[in-house]
Structures are given as C-alpha cells and as structure tokens.
Amino acid sequence: MTSKIIKTKKYKTSKEDLLHLYHQMLLIRRFEEKAGQLYGMGLIAGFCHLYIGQEAVVVGIRDAIIDGDQMITGYRDHGHMLACGMTARGVMAELTGRSGGYSRGKGGSMHMFSVEKQFFGGHGIVGAQVPLGAGLALANKYKDNGHVSVAFFGDGAANQGQVYEAFNMAKLWSLPALFVIENNQYAMGTSIQRASAQTELYKRGISFGIEGIQVDGMDVLAVREAAKKCAKHARDGKGPMIMEMMTYRYRGHSMSDPAKYRTRDEVNEVRDEQDPIDKVKNRLIAEGWADLDTLKAIDKEIKAVVNDSAEFAKTSPEPDPSELYTDVLLEVEA
Amino acid sequence: MAIDIQMPALSPTMEEGTLTKWLVKEGDEIRSGDILAEIETDKATMEVESIDEGVVGKILIEEGAQNVLVGTIILQLLEDGEGIEALSTPSAAPAVEASSPAPTPEAVAAPVIANTVVEMQVPAGTKMIETSVRDALRDAMAEEMRRDDRVFIMGEEVAQYQGAYKVTRELLQEFGEKRVIDTPITEHGFAGIGVGAAMGGLKPIVEFMTWNFAMQAIDHIINSAAKTLYMSGGQMRCPIVFRGPNGAASRVGAQHSHDYASWYANVPGLKVVAPYDAADAKGLLKAAIRDPNPVIFLEHEMMYGEIHDVPDIEDYIIPIGKALVRRTGTDVTIVSHSRMVGRALEAAVILEQEGISAEVIDLRTIRPLDIDTVLESVRKTNRLVCAEEGWGQSGIGAEISARVTESAFDYLDAPPARVFQKDVPLPYAGNLEALSLPNANDVVVAAKSVCYKD
Numbered sequence: 001m002t003s004k005i006i007k008t009k010k011y012k013t014s015k016e017d018l019l020h021l022y023h024q025m026l027l028i029r030r031f032e033e034k035a036g037q038l039y040g041m042g043l044i045a046g047f048c049h050l051y052i053g054q055e056a057v058v059v060g061i062r063d064a065i066i067d068g069d070q071m072i073t074g075y076r077d078h079g080h081m082l083a084c085g086m087t088a089r090g091v092m093a094e095l096t097g098r099s100g101g102y103s104r105g106k107g108g109s110m111h112m113f114s115v116e117k118q119f120f121g122g123h124g125i126v127g128a129q130v131p132l133g134a135g136l137a138l139a140n141k142y143k144d145n146g147h148v149s150v151a152f153f154g155d156g157a158a159n160q161g162q163v164y165e166a167f168n169m170a171k172l173w174s175l176p177a178l179f180v181i182e183n184n185q186y187a188m189g190t191s192i193q194r195a196s197a198q199t200e201l202y203k204r205g206i207s208f209g210i211e212g213i214q215v216d217g218m219d220v221l222a223v224r225e226a227a228k229k230c231a232k233h234a235r236d237g238k239g240p241m242i243m244e245m246m247t248y249r250y251r252g253h254s255m256s257d258p259a260k261y262r263t264r265d266e267v268n269e270v271r272d273e274q275d276p277i278d279k280v281k282n283r284l285i286a287e288g289w290a291d292l293d294t295l296k297a298i299d300k301e302i303k304a305v306v307n308d309s310a311e312f313a314k315t316s317p318e319p320d321p322s323e324l325y326t327d328v329l330l331e332v333e334a
Numbered sequence: 335m336a337i338d339i340q341m342p343a344l345s346p347t348m349e350e351g352t353l354t355k356w357l358v359k360e361g362d363e364i365r366s367g368d369i370l371a372e373i374e375t376d377k378a379t380m381e382v383e384s385i386d387e388g389v390v391g392k393i394l395i396e397e398g399a400q401n402v403l404v405g406t407i408i409l410q411l412l413e414d415g416e417g418i419e420a421l422s423t424p425s426a427a428p429a430v431e432a433s434s435p436a437p438t439p440e441a442v443a444a445p446v447i448a449n450t451v452v453e454m455q456v457p458a459g460t461k462m463i464e465t466s467v468r469d470a471l472r473d474a475m476a477e478e479m480r481r482d483d484r485v486f487i488m489g490e491e492v493a494q495y496q497g498a499y500k501v502t503r504e505l506l507q508e509f510g511e512k513r514v515i516d517t518p519i520t521e522h523g524f525a526g527i528g529v530g531a532a533m534g535g536l537k538p539i540v541e542f543m544t545w546n547f548a549m550q551a552i553d554h555i556i557n558s559a560a561k562t563l564y565m566s567g568g569q570m571r572c573p574i575v576f577r578g579p580n581g582a583a584s585r586v587g588a589q590h591s592h593d594y595a596s597w598y599a600n601v602p603g604l605k606v607v608a609p610y611d612a613a614d615a616k617g618l619l620k621a622a623i624r625d626p627n628p629v630i631f632l633e634h635e636m637m638y639g640e641i642h643d644v645p646d647i648e649d650y651i652i653p654i655g656k657a658l659v660r661r662t663g664t665d666v667t668i669v670s671h672s673r674m675v676g677r678a679l680e681a682a683v684i685l686e687q688e689g690i691s692a693e694v695i696d697l698r699t700i701r702p703l704d705i706d707t708v709l710e711s712v713r714k715t716n717r718l719v720c721a722e723e724g725w726g727q728s729g730i731g732a733e734i735s736a737r738v739t740e741s742a743f744d745y746l747d748a749p750p751a752r753v754f755q756k757d758v759p760l761p762y763a764g765n766l767e768a769l770s771l772p773n774a775n776d777v778v779v780a781a782k783s784v785c786y787k788d
Contacts, residue, residue, distance in 0.1 A: 033366070033385040040342030042404060070534070104567035111565035120533055120570070125557050131523050132558060135530015142486070142512065142536055149534075165523025172518070250367060251383070256344045258378040264369060271367060327568040328602050330626040332654070 011221035015289040021063065021220050022280045023298060025055040028079040029277060030299075030306045031088055032251075035078065035095055038310060039255050044095045047124075048109050051079035053250040056276035057182050058083040060223025061150060065231050068145070072120040072133045073152035075110035076182075076249075080152065084117040088309035093316045100316030104323060127160030129153060130179065134166040137177035137240070148234045150178040156187025158201050164208075167240070171208040174239040178230055179205075181244045182217065188253040189261040202244035210240055217245030218274045248274070336420045337386045337411040339370065341395070343404040344380045351375045352400045353408060362390045364411060371408070388413045391421050462643035470612035470644055471501050471577075471633065474619035475539060477649070479509055482537060485623055488515040488524060489541030489578075498543045499579060499638055525551030525576070529558045532574040532628075539623060542578035545594050545632065551576075552597075559628040560603030575622045577631035580608070581672065581723050582771055584636065588759035593724030595671070598630040599700040599733070605654055606700040608632040610675040612642035614698055617652030625654060632700075634673045657704035659711065663693035666717040666781045669708055669734055671697040674721050674772065681777035688778075690785055700730060705737050712742050717784040718750040721777050726754035748784040753777050 013021075032050040039048045051058075054076075062071070062083040073080045081091050086102065094101025094112050102112040110124040120136060123129045133151025140147045157163060158181050170177045181201045185192055192199050202212035211233070215226045223245065230241040248270045252259055284290040341351065352374040358364065369381045388411040395408040402408065410421050465473070479485045486509075491498045493506040493516040506514040517524040521542065528540040542548045548555065555576060562570045581593035598606045605627055609615040615633070622629040644650070660675060661682050670678040675696045682692040693711050697704065712718050718738055720731030731752035738750060756770040782788040 036383075037385055040340060040344075040404075042343050072530075102567065103565055103569070106567050107565040113562075113566040113570045115569050120530075121562070121566070123558070125553055128526060128553065128558055131526025131554070132530035132533065134523075135527040135532070136534040137530075138527055139531045139534025139536050142531070149530075162522045162526060165518075165520040166526065168518060168520065169523060169527060173515075256348075256378075256380070258380050260378075264381075268367075327564045327566075329605070330563065330571065332621075332625055 009222065011225055013221055015287070018280060018284055018287075018289060019298075021059055022277065022284060023302070024059040024063075024083060025220065025277050025280065026299065027088070027302050027305065028055045028059070028082050030302050031082060031092070031309070032078060034306045034310050035092065036251065036255065038092075038096065038313070043314060044109070045097065046108055047075065048095065048255045049076040049253065050251045051076055051249070053270070053275075054182055054184060054217065054247045055079060056220035056223055057180070057217045057245045057247050058152070060220040061178075061180060061227045064224045064227035065148060065150060068118060069147050069231070070118045070120055070133075070136045070140075070149040071152070072129045072136065072149065073122070074126060074129055074154065074157060075122070075124050076154070077110065077112065077122045081112055081114070081119055081122075084114065084119045086112070086114050086117050086119060088305050089312040092309035092313035096313040096316070097318065098313060098316035099319045099323075100312060105319040106323070106327065127153060127157040127163050130157065130160075130163045131166040133179070134170045134175055134177050134240075137170065137175035138173065140176050141173070146235060148176045148178060148231050150180055152180045152182055154187065155181060155183040155185065155192045155201060156190070156195065158204060159187075159196060164204075167205055167208045167210055170240040171205070171210050174237060176234040176237070177240040178227070178234055179210075179240060179242045181242065182247055183244055184247050184249045186249070186253070186261065189257070191261065200244070202242055205240075205242045210242055212242035212244060214244045214246060217247035218276045219279060220276055335413075336391050336416060337388060337413060338407045339382075339384070339386075339409040339411060341373070341402045341404050341406045341408050342382060344373070344375060348375050348404060350401045350403050353395050353397060353402050354379060356393060356397050358390050360390050360393055364388055364390060373402075384411070386411055388416075391416075391418065456645045456647065461646040463646050464641050465612045465616075465644040466639055466641050467612045467615045467633070468499065468501050468638040470616035471619055472503055472505065474616045475502070475623070476505060476508065478620055478623040479505070479513060484535065484537045485539065486513040486515065486536065487539040487541060488517050488528060490517055490519055490543045492516060492541050497541075499635065501633075501638070502541065521547050521550040522554065525554040526558060528574055529554050529572060532559070532572045533562070533570060537573050537623065539575045539577060542576065544590060544635070545578050545580040546590050546592050548576065548578070548594070555598075555604075555628070555630070556601055560601050563627070564603060571626060572628050573626045575619070575625075575629045575631055577619070577622075578633060579635035579638070580632035581634060582755075582760055582767075585762060585764060585767060587762045591760040593722070593755070595632055595700050595722065595724055596729045596733070599703075599730060601701075604628055604630055604701060606630045606632065607654055607698065608672040608700055609698060610637070610672060610696050612640070613644045613650070614652060614658070614696075616644055617650050618654065618698060620649070620651045621654050624651075629654070632672065637673055652698070655699050655702045655704060657707040658696045658698055659693060659707065660696045661692065661694040663691035663715065665691045665715055666719060666785055667693045667695060667708065667711040667715045668719045668721060668777060668781060669695045669697060669731075670721045671700060671730065672723065674723050677772065677774045678721050678777055680774035681781065684774065684778050685781055688782070688787070690781060690787065692781055697730075703733070703737075705734070705741070708734060708738060709742050712738050713745045716745050716747040717781075718746065719753065719777060719780045719784060720750065721753040721772060721780070723755055723772060725757060726752055727757070729754055748786065751780040751784050753780050
C-alpha cells in the first residue's frame with residue numbers, strides 16, 4: 001500500500017477540535033520564538049534547534065495516538081514535548097540549564113524526557129532514536145500492552161544505516177511502531193536532492209515490506225487522519241508503518257545557521273502559502289467558528305504561558321553543585 | 335512600550351559582530367519572520383529575523399558598525415498603535431545574565447557507589463560442582479530468567495543455533511522464542527532496540543558474538559545507555575547487560591582479538607565486569623542482570639571451556655565492585671582481571687620457587703574499580719605489578735599505577751610495573767601472536783624487576 005497522499009481535502013472537524021489543534025500549534029510556535037529570543041540574549045547556550053514551521057506534524061500525530069503510547073525523537077524536540085503535555089516551564093528551564101528543567105539542568109535542549117508523559121527524548125545522535133523507538137515497540141509487544149511507539153526523525157536521519165537495521169527487525173518481528181519521517185527538505189544545510197538517491201522517503205521501507213505513505217505535513221488534519229490509520233495498523237498487530245511528512249522549517253538548522261543554502265523567497269513562499277497555523281486560522285474564520293478577537297485572545301493567553309515559562313526559566317536557580325555527581329548510576333537494591 | 339531588538343548571539347561563542355546591512359528602514363511595517371539585518375560574526379554572515387510584529391521606530395546602530403556587543407539594542411519596534419513617544423532611551427547594558435562558575439571537581443566529593451547486593455558467604459563444607467565457565471554463564475541467565483519475566487536475551491545465534499559459543503545452550507527450549515531472540519547480523523540496530531526495550535521497562539541481555547562487533551554498536555552503549563540516566567536528571571532508567579567474549583582468542587587475527595576493557599572503563603554511567611573463573615562468572619552475571627544500570631560483561635573465549643568449582647548454593651551472587659584476593663603474599667602485589675588472573679597465579683607459583691611471595695588480586699570489576707583492596711595490598715607488599723591482555727597505553731594497568739602512585743606513593747619501594755599486549759594489532763602468525771600476548775613469564779619478569787631481583 002505504499003502510496004502518496006498529497007491532496008487538498010476538507011477533513012472533518014469541529015469548532016472545539018480545530019480550536020484545540022490551533023492552540024497546540026500556536027503554543028509550540030510562540031514557545032520556539034521565545035526560545036530563539038532567549039538564545040539571542042545569551043540565556044540559552046549550546047545548541048538550540050527550533051521547530052517553527054513543522055508544528056502540524058507533531059500536533060497531528062499526538063492527537064491521533066492514545067495516552068500511554070510512546071514518543072521519541074531527535075534533537076529538534078521542543079515541539080514534541082509540548083505536544084505530549086510536558087509543561088512550557090519545565091522545557092524552557094531546561095533550555096536555560098536550570099534546576100527547574102525536566103532534566104534538572106543536566107540535559108539541555110536535546111535531552112529531555114518524561115516517564116509520566118511517555119516521552120523518551122530528546123536524542124542528539126542522528127538516527128539513534130529509530131532503533132530505540134523500535135525497542136520501545138518491542139517492549140510493548142513483549143508486555144502485550146496494546147501500545148504503539150512513535151519514532152520521529154528527519155530526512156537527514158533517513159540516510160543512516162541504523163534506521164534500516166531497525167526497519168528490518170521491526171517488520172521481521174511485527175513490532176507496533178510508527179516511523180515518522182519529518183521531511184523538512186534540508187538535513188542541516190544539505191537539501192534532500194543533494195543527499196538522497198531516492199528522495200521519496202515513504203518508499204524507503206519497500207525492501208522490508210513496510211508500507212509507507214506520504215502526507216501533507218503542513219495540514220494538521222491530514223496528518224492526524226493518516227496517523228490514526230497507521231496507528232491502528234500497528235496496534236492491530238500488522239507491524240510498523242512509515243509516514244513521510246512533507247514539511248518545512250522556517251528557521252535555520254540551529255541558531256548558528258548562515259542560511260546560505262536556500263533563498264529567502266523559498267522560505268517566504270512556504271510561510272505565506274502553506275503555513276500550518278494560518279491554514280487552521282483561515283478555516284476557523286471561514287467556518288465562523290472564531291473571529292479575529294477570539295484568535296487574538298488565544299494568542300494572548302498563549303503568550304502569557306510562554307512569558308511565564310521564560311520568567312521561570314530565568315529565575316529558577318542553577319542546579320546545586322551537589323548535583324554534579326548524582327544520577328550517574330542507580331543504587332543496587334538489596 | 336516599544337520592543338527592543340538586541341544584537342543576537344548566533345553561536346555559543348559569539349560575543350560581538352559587525353552590523354553589515356540593514357534590510358529595513360524606520361517606518362517599515364514588520365511581520366514576524368521578516369529579516370531585519372545582516373550581521374557578520376567571526377565565522378559567517380547571518381540574518382537577523384524578527385519574531386515580533388510592528389513598525390520600525392528607531393534604528394540605533396548604523397549600518398557597517400563593527401564590534402557591536404551581543405545584547406546591544408540595535409532597533410526599537412513600535413507595537414500596534416504606538417507613536418514615536420513610546421521610544422525610550424535604551425540602557426546600554428545588555429541584559430545577559432552571568433552564569434555562576436562551574437564548581438571545581440575538588441569542591442564536591444564524589445559519593446561512594448553503594449552496592450547492596452550482599453556477598454554470599456560460602457560456608458565450609460558447601461558442596462562444589464565442577465562447572466565450565468560457559469555453563470556457569472548459562473546457569474546465571476537461566477536462573478535470572480526464571481526469577482524475573484522481564485529478563486530476556488537477544489543476539490546473533492542465541493536461540494536455534496544454541497549460541498555461537500554455546501553459552502545460551504537450551505535457553506530457547508526452556509524459555510521460548512519470545513524471550514530468546516535471534517537477531518539478524520546488525521549490531522548497531524539490535525543494541526539500540528535492546529536499549530529502547532530497557533527504557534520501556536524490560537531487562538534485556540544483549541549478547542555480542544564477540545565484543546569486536548560491538549564497535550558497530552558502541553554509540554548506543556555509550557550515548558543511549560550510559561548517559562541517559564544523567565541527561566534525564568535521574569528519570570530514565572536503562573537496566574541492560576551487554577555481554578560476550580572479549581580480547582584475544584586464538585589465531586583469529588587483529589579484528590577479532592581486541593580487548594575493550596579500558597574503552598568501557600573510561601565511561602561514567604557504565605559498570606564493567608570481567609570475571610575469571612566459573613563461580614565468579616555465575617555470581618557476577620546474576621548481579622549484572624539484577625543491576626538497574628547498564629553493565630558491560632566481558633567474557634573470555636579461551637576461558638569458556640575451563641572447568642572450576644561453583645558452590646552449590648541457591649541464588650549464588652557476587653556483588654559488582656569488589657575485588658578478590660586470590661592468593662595472599664607479602665613481597666609483591668599482582669593486579670589482574672579475566673584470563674590474565676590465571677597467568678598471574680601461574681607466575682606466583684614460579685615466583686614462590688624463587689623465594690618471592692606474590693599476592694594476586696583479581697579485580698573482577700573494572701568499573702567501579704575496587705582500588706581500596708589494591709591499596710591495602712600495596713601498603714603491605716610495597717610493590718605493584720599490573721597485568722592485562724590489552725594494550726598498555728591508557729590501559730587498566732596505567733589507571734591502577736596512577737591511582738596507587740597518587741594514594742600510596744610513600745609505600746612504594748619501586749615504580750609500578752605493567753605487563754600488557756605488545757603495541758601492535760594482534761598478528762595471525764602463531765609465533766608472532768605468542769610474542770604479542772603477555773604470559774606468566776612476563777609477569778614473573780616484571781615481579782622480579784620490582785623486587786630488584788632480576
């Protein structure tokens with residue numbers, strides 16, 4: 001069933017449903033804008049990879065799976081955490097390396113986890129999350145708990161060898177896994193055409209007999225509908241699925257990106273014509289489900305949450321020096 | 335209040351830059367995402383993007399200005415409906431918060447790793463069962479799999495083939511294919527799947543046909559398994575055992591003969607175990623499987639067939655992190671692990687005939703290293719020989735020599751001596767291979783030299 005589903009379709013939704021998705025995507029956008037700002041102020045250090053432009057992917061997927069299903073991703077991970085229900089405060093404070101962060105300041109932008117929300121990181125080695133995600137799926141199958149694991153990775157990671165090792169075993173053992181390729185067209189500064197012999201990434205499972213579909217990753221409703229079908233497939237014991245999400249990142253690969261590998265016009269064109277948040281906004285207005293004042297109020301509410309997280313991230317203390325040696329090893333139980 | 339746009343830091347090391355070009359002018363309407371200016375850093379030219387919306391009120395830094403400090407206000411943006419009066423004189427000081435200096439390692443004492451697996455006392459008169467190292471390892475896994483249904487084993491040829499070295503013999507028959515999983519030849523992938531399964535609440539044993547092949551998987555062992563507990567602030571557990579034969583076997587060439595003890599011993603977040611005899615192989619592997627941390631379990635192919643006594647005690651377990659004095663002596667301390675312990679014991683017999691009383695310590699665990707047992711011995715014998723099968727540079731012997739020199743320098747009557755594999759990839763030719771690997775005689779020579787009896 002390896003197929004391409006890029007079509008403009010009016011997916012079924014409702015006022016409450018669409019407002020919820022709008023809220024989730026806007027939260028990620030505003031959070032990331034603020035993170036970029038704090039980086040510029042020197043409050044966030046090291047690497048910081050923003051998710052702006054790709055919001056529909058993770059919001060659509062999270063809305064299609066159920067509580068207890070696991071999510072795991074690479075280093076462009078802030079959006080995934082917010083979509084999982086992790087707090088803006090905890091994520092932002094980790095970005096600033098403070099004790100109030102999810103990893104108590106020891107992980108940073110690329111390394112946050114939440115056992116409670118079943119978010120398994122936050123991984124800095126390109127492609128590593130794919131076998132790890134397959135391992136989570138193996139645990140689900142072993143425990144027969146009915147859950148599905150979702151491993152997100154980019155078009156760059158899709159060229160790593162370990163991805164195919166994981167595909168092979170996931171199919172061989174019929175693991176309940178979704179492999180979500182966020183194809184934002186650029187692996188750091190290298191376009192997919194310059195890096196991949198086969199650029200249609202949803203076909204990358206053909207050698208293993210894994211079905212793949214290509215989805216408009218700028219349309220949250222398209223993402224969700226496709227993800228529901230794929231999750232059901234995996235949950236029903238039919239094995240893994242590959243979902244290629246056609247998406248785009250507006251910002252640089254990380255904060256220190258000279259942006260010389262693509263034109264400003266290219267970025268503007270996507271932003272003006274395909275923005276996932278504008279799409280939802282337009283439909284909300286067209287359906288008469290929200291007017292500009294309502295949307296402004298939502299924006300204001302989200303900005304308050306984000307500003308509060310930034311304030312918390314600035315004021316939360318750095319980890320106590322005694323934390324240096326904690327969490328290296330767990331003690332052995334008697 | 336107008337919005338102040340500051341000179342951004344576009345890399346972790348950037349402190350200042352040149353404002354090469356303004357792409358907006360006063361009075362322009364700005365949308366979030368519009369490019370305001372180009373700036374040049376020591377590394378590249380980059381674009382400054384606006385995250386705010388409004389009208390450009392005032393440009394404060396001229397085009398072409400050099401050495402503009404990060405945090406300097408370069409432009410003020412007027413929000414919805416604001417007039418020029420909203421512009422304030424910006425304060426010069428950038429709002430960059432200084433981080434407190436990182437604590438020096440000396441400032442914080444490293445806690446002692448508690449290990450509450452209690453050492454089994456083997457009562458006098460305990461029945462001993464002659465067991466091969468191979469079967470002792472198998473028995474350890476079988477017992478732990480019976481005890482805890484989260485424990486499973488995966489690896490190449492572990493199931494139907496019954497183990498490439500027969501270490502997993504009959505496990506498939508007892509536990510079935512759900513818990514004894516044959517993998518394809520794909521170390522990187524199955525190590526990652528094992529780590530993911532551990533994060534997902536299982537207790538995997540991942541067998542590498544040999545540790546040589548685990549170089550393909552070392553990223554998952556170190557980056558995914560060893561570091562995650564720390565990086566997650568203590569949230570994400572990874573109870574997993576990676577095991578298989580390590581080091582030189584016999585005439586298998588350089589790529590199949592590598593000793594990795596010092597590689598893994600270098601990594602915080604791992605435990606590294608290298609047993610010598612069958613009883614230790616069993617007791618330590620059981621402890622490794624129960625351990626809540628990632629454990630590297632280094633076996634020795636040449637030891638698999640050796641037969642030793644194993645106490646006939648239910649649930650025989652040996653705590654990780656405790657060395658064993660295998661032979662007491664008064665003149666020189668020989669510290670060793672894995673197969674080299676046997677060489678050291680042979681050497682001690684020869685030395686005894688020459689009037690030198692050697693104490694032989696089996697480290698059993700390389701990380702955490704039981705340095706106290708070594709120090710206690712050296713304070714008695716005043717002489718140290720470290721013997722290992724791996725290479726010398728940055729090896730286990732180098733580490734022990736350094737620690738003993740740091741902590742018991744005044745007790746030493748001679749510089750520590752090291753015995754190790756010659757500094758070459760292991761050759762295939764029988765004579766060259768024998769020349770490369772350390773033997774009992776090398777240990778004898780080293781012991782005599784530190785006793786000044788050579």
